Amino acid sequence: MELNDANLQQLCGYLQQTLSPDPNVRRPAEKILESIESNQLYPVLLLTLIDKAEIDMTIRIAGSIAFKNYIKRNWAAHEDDGSPDRIAASDRAAVKSMIVTLMLKSPLSVQKQLSDAVSIIGKHDFPKKWPELIGEMVDKFGTGDFNVINGVLQTAHSLFKRYRFEFKSQSLWEEIKFVLDRMAKPLTDLLLALMNLTKAHEGNVEALKVIYGSLVLVCKVFYSLNSQDLPEFFEDNMQTWMNAFHELLTIDVPSLNTNDDEEAGVLEHLRSQICENIAMYAQKYDEEFRPFVQQFVTDVWELLVKTGIQTKYDNLVSNALQLLSHVAERTHYRALFEDPKILASICEKVAIPNMDFRQSDEELFEDSPEEYIRRDIEGSDIDTRRRAACDLVKTLSVNFEAKIFQIFSEYLQILLAKYNENPKANWRAKDTAIYLVTSFASRGGSQKHGVTQTSELVPLPVFCAQQIIPELERPDINELPVLKADALKFVMVFRSLLGQQTLLSCLPQLIRHLPAESGVVHSYAACSIDKILIMRDSNNSLL
Template sequence: MGDFNVINGILRTAHSLFKKYRYEFRSDSLWSEIKFVLEKISQPLTNLLTATIALAETHANDRNALTVIYSSLGLICKIFFSLNYQDLPEFFEDNMATWMTHFHTLLTTNIQCLESSSSDDAGVMEQLKSQVCDNIGLYAQKYDDEFTPYLPMFVTDVWSLLIEGSDADTRRRAACDLVNTLSQNFEKRIMEIFEQYLQVMLNKYAENPKQNWRSKDAALYLVTSLVSRGATQKKGVTQTSQLVSIPQFCQQHILPELQQSDVNNLPVIKADAIKYVMTSSSTVSLDFILI
C-alpha cells in the first residue's frame, strides 16, 4: 500500500487547492483556472475512483489497507464536490452515470471495522457517506434536470442510511440534509415515496415497541428534520413539508410516548418526541402540547 499512501497525500494536496472553488465568486479568471484543472484531472480522477473501489474489494480483509483506501475515496469525493460546485462541467455530465453508480456503491457499502462506535466521532465510513450525500445534494439542487433519472436509486439509499440506528448520527444527519435538498426540488415525488416508508416504520414499531424502537427513532428523526425545513431561530417552523400533518402526527405518535407513566421506558423515543415538540411548537398550540 506504499504507492497508495503517496496517492492519498496527493489527493489531500489537491483537495486543499481546489476547495476554494466552493466559495470564490465566479469570474472569468476563476473559470479559466477551473477549466484548465478539469482538462488535466477529470479523466484521471474518474479512473482513480473506479480503480480505488476495485482495490477495496481486493483488500477486503485488510483493515489497514481499507483505512487508506476509503480515506482516499473520501478525498476523491471532496474533490468532485469542489470541481462541480461552480457549474456542471461537460466531462462530469457525460460521465454522470459512472459517478452516480459509484456513489450508490459507496452509500450501500458497510465496512464495520471502519465505522465509529461513537455517535460523536465520525469514522472513515461515516465521513465518506456524508460527503457522498453532499455530492448528491449538490447535483439535486443545482443540476436537477440531469440528476432526475438517478432520484429513485438514491431515495432508497438514503432511507437505508436513516434506519441504521442512532449510533450512526453523522450519516443520518447527512442523509436528512440530503432528503431536505431532494424535497426542495422533487417534493411531490419524495413525499409520496417517504410517506410509504414512514408508515412501514411506524407499523413495525407498533408491532413490538421494545424490539423495534429503532424503526420509530428513524421515523421521528426524518419527520422532525423535514417539518423544520422552514425553521428560523426566532420564529421556529415557518413552513412545513407535505409529509405529515404536524398536529395529527403529534396526537397519534408523539403524545402517547410522552404520556407514558414509566419515564425510563424507551428513553431514545422520548427524547425524539421532545425534540419534535420543540421543533414544531410554533405550528401546534401550547394547550395541545401540554400534557
C-alpha cells in the same frame, strides 16, 4: 546564506532549541530564526534540512512547521501591504520546483505541513504563476504509491475547496476550467481504479483503510470541482460517478467497522461525504440528476434505518437527513413521499429516533452548558442529528401537512402517555414530544421576534397550557432540568404567538428560574425574560 553543511547544522541547532520547554532557551532561538528568515536561500535551506533522512524526525517536523509559518507570513505579504518582497525571486522559483516532490516523499507528519504550505502558495500563485503544479500532481496518480497519491489528493482538496464558497467571477471560471481540463479525467480514472482495488484487497484490512481513505479524498475533490457549476466532463460521466456512489453507500465492509462509539471510521467519513455530494447535485443540478434520485433516496433511507445512535454516526446521519430534506423540497419528487405508509415509516424509523435526547446530549447539557446553548439556541447545531431531523420534519410538514400532522399526533400521544406513566424515568419522551411540536409547528420567524408563522393545525396556546406551564410551575426549579430548559425555550421561541395574557402568567415563573443550578436553565430563563421585555406591539410601543 550559503547552502552548506555548517549552515544546515546551525539551523538544526536553532530548531532543536525551539522545542525546549525552557523559555530562556526557546525564545532566543525563535527570535534568531525570525531575524534570518529574510536572508536569501533561507527557505531552500529549510527544505533541504527537512529532506535529510538522517536528521532526527522531531527536528524535521519542527522545520516543516517553521517553513509553513514562513510561507504564511511572507509569501503574499508584499502584495497585501506594499512592502518590499522579503523572498527573492530565485527562492520562490526554487521552492516551487522542490516542494511537491519533497512533500510527497515525506513522512505523514511532515507531509501535512508541506501540503498546507503548497495550498498557501497555490492560493496566490496558482494557476497563473504556477501552471505546472496541476500537471506535477496529476502525474503522481500513476505511481501506485498511496502515500504519494493521498498526499496529492489532500493537497488538491486544500487547494480547490475555496471553489465551494468563492463568488462567481470570470477569473474563477477560467481557473476552474484550467483545473478541470487537467484533473477531471485522471480523477475519474483514479476513482475506477480504487473501486477495483477495494475488491482486489477484500481480505487486507490495512490496505482497505488506505484505499477507502483515498476514496474519501476523491469525493471531497469531486465536491469542490462541482460546486460552482456542473462541469461538462462530470455531466458526461455522471453514470460512472453515481454507480460508484451507490455501491459505496450500500456495500458492507465489516472489517472497517470501528469499536469506538465516538470516533467516526473511514467508512462513516466516506458515506457522509457521498451524501453531501448527492445533496449538492439534488439541489443544484436537479434536471440532470433526476434519473438517479429514487435510487439514492432508497439507499439513504436503508442506510439511516440500520445506522445506530452512536456519536460516531452523527455527521453521516445529519448529511443523510439533509439529503432527504433537499429531495422532499422539490415538488416533482413528491410522489416519492406521498404514500402515508412511507411517511409513517420516515417519521417512526428516521425522524423521531434522531430527535431523541441521547446520553451524549445530557453530558453536554450538564458539563458544557455554554456549548449546549450555542448549539440549541444560537444555531451552531447545523450539523447535528436533531437539527437535520427537525429540518426534514419541517420540509415534510410543509408539503404533506395534513398527513404528517395525523401521524405525529399519534406519536405525540404515545410519547406524552409514556412520560405521564413515570415522569422521572421517562422525561426523555416528553423532551422529544416538545421538540416534535416545535419542529412541526414552526413555519417562519426571525431572531428578533421568534417564530411568527406556524401550522394552523397545531393549537400552540393549548399545548403551552397543558404541557409547558406545568413544567415551569413545578415547585423544585432544579427538578428535571432538561424539561425546564425545553419549557423556557418554548416560551421564548413562540413568544409572539402565545398572547399577552399567557406571557404575563409565565413571567413570574421565568423569574423564579433565574437562580436554578443548571447553567442552561438559568441562561434560558434570563434570555426569555430579555426577549419578552423588548417585545413591541403594532404601534412599535413596548408591551
